[in-house]
Amino acid sequence: MKKALLLGHRGFSGPYPENTPLAFQKVAETRADGIETDVHICKSGELVLCHDEKVDRTSNGHGEIKDLTYDELLSLDFGAWKSPDFAGQRIWTLGELLDFCKEAKLVLNLELKNGIEFYPGLEQRCAAEIRARHMEDTVFVSSFNHVSMQRFKELAPEIETGLLYESPLQDMAHYLDACNADNVHPCWHVFEYQPELIELFHGRGMKANVWTVNDEKAARFLLDLGIDGLIGNYPDMLCRVAGR
Ligand code: G3P
Ligand code: CA
Numbered sequence: 001m002k003k004a005l006l007l008g009h010r011g012f013s014g015p016y017p018e019n020t021p022l023a024f025q026k027v028a029e030t031r032a033d034g035i036e037t038d039v040h041i042c043k044s045g046e047l048v049l050c051h052d053e054k055v056d057r058t059s060n061g062h063g064e065i066k067d068l069t070y071d072e073l074l075s076l077d078f079g080a081w082k083s084p085d086f087a088g089q090r091i092w093t094l095g096e097l098l099d100f101c102k103e104a105k106l107v108l109n110l111e112l113k114n115g116i117e118f119y120p121g122l123e124q125r126c127a128a129e130i131r132a133r134h135m136e137d138t139v140f141v142s143s144f145n146h147v148s149m150q151r152f153k154e155l156a157p158e159i160e161t162g163l164l165y166e167s168p169l170q171d172m173a174h175y176l177d178a179c180n181a182d183n184v185h186p187c188w189h190v191f192e193y194q195p196e197l198i199e200l201f202h203g204r205g206m207k208a209n210v211w212t213v214n215d216e217k218a219a220r221f222l223l224d225l226g227i228d229g230l231i232g233n234y235p236d237m238l239c240r241v242a243g244r
Contacts, residue, residue, distance in 0.1 A: 004222075005229035006032040006238040007109055009212050010051055014233040017082040018058060019049045020089035024100060031244040032235035034107030034138075036211070039094050039126060041119040044069040047094035047129065050078075053117050057081070059091075066117055094126065098133050108139045109185075109209070109231065111164065112152070115144040123148060127156035142185045142209075149181050162209060168193055172200060183207040183228075188218060191225060198225055216241050 011023025012030070019037055027035050038051045042065050055061045055068065061076040070093075079089030094110070101108045110130075114122050130139045142162035143149050149161040162183040168190055169175055176184075184201055188210035191197065201208045209229030213219050219230055219241040230238050 002226060004227055004242060005034070005107065005209065006235055006242060006244075007034050007036045007107065007209075007229060007231045008032055008235035009036050009231045009233050011035055011037065012233075012235055014214070017079040017086050017089050019051055019092075020078050020086070021092055021096075021100075022079065022086060022089055024092070024097060027235055028104040028106060030235045031239040034109070035097070035101065036109040036111065036231045037097060038111045038113045039122070040065045040113050040117070041122060041125070042066065042068055042070050042073055044071070046070040047122075047125055048073060049092050049094060049097060051113075053113070064117075066119070094129050098129060098135060098139070101138070102133055102135060106138075108135075109162070109229075110139060110141045112141055112143040112145070112148055114148050118145075123152040123155060127152065127159060130159060131156070140183070142183075146179050146181070150179060153180055153182075162207075164211075165190075172197065176204060176206070181206070183209060185209050185211065185231075187211060188213050188222060188230075191222060191227070195225055198227070202226070213238065 008027035010018035012026035013023050016023040016026050037049050039047050042048050054064050059076040059078045073091045079086030136158045140160035142164050144164045146163050153161050160182040162185040163181045164185040166187045183206050207228035211231040213230045213232040232238050
């Protein structure tokens with residue numbers, strides 16, 4: 001079995017509050033390769049890590065990230081919603097996570113959250129943060145917004161891009177021709193339906209990194225298929241199934 005990349009989805013987000021310093025640090029305690037996270041731009045211009053466009057579900061605050069300043073976001077608790085034990089977790093900037101990944105030697109899959117909110121300059125800003133730390137080989141980006149991935153590839157050809165998608169697409173080969181992306185990031189269920197796609201992707205030199213793999217049977221099926229990367233909420237489980 002080939003060595004697949006194993007990533008904690010939103011950090012180690014099964015037991016810990018997603019996209020928080022704690023969830024990121026807990027990945028480093030496993031044998032996983034790295035972290036997947038989500039980036040937005042807040043009102044005062046900082047690049048911040050959160051899944052949703054709004055902070056309501058994962059903090060004690062309210063409102064859209066684009067309407068909140070960094071100081072306002074910093075005042076929010078992003079841990080207590082999961083459990084009182086995790087109270088005091090704060091939002092991290094992309095820069096903080098990049099510094100952490102560099103120090104901990106972790107790979108980072110950065111998802112640009114520009115499928116609903118089209119943050120101006122998000123691609124340029126993320127590329128600049130990655131380049132400033134010389135992390136072009138250990139950080140790769142993805143998005144459900146494939147136009148954004150095309151723009152990213154044009155402005156930073158040395159950083160790998162990935163096309164996120166959830167449901168099977170028609171005429172995948174022609175679609176991939178038009179997109180000029182390095183990799184594909186389908187929902188893992190796509191491979192239950194179209195396992196033959198792995199040959200199309202590999203034949204084009206593309207890696208297939210799938211999400212969100214939270215059960216052992218699915219992880220085993222995907223590893224046997226020859227998947228390149230697994231992204232899941234329980235990176236410890238992914239390591240166990242992969243024999244680490
Ligand atoms: O990047 C894989 C996965 O994170 C995409 O979906 O909604 O969890 O960001 P979502
Ligand atoms: Ca994501």
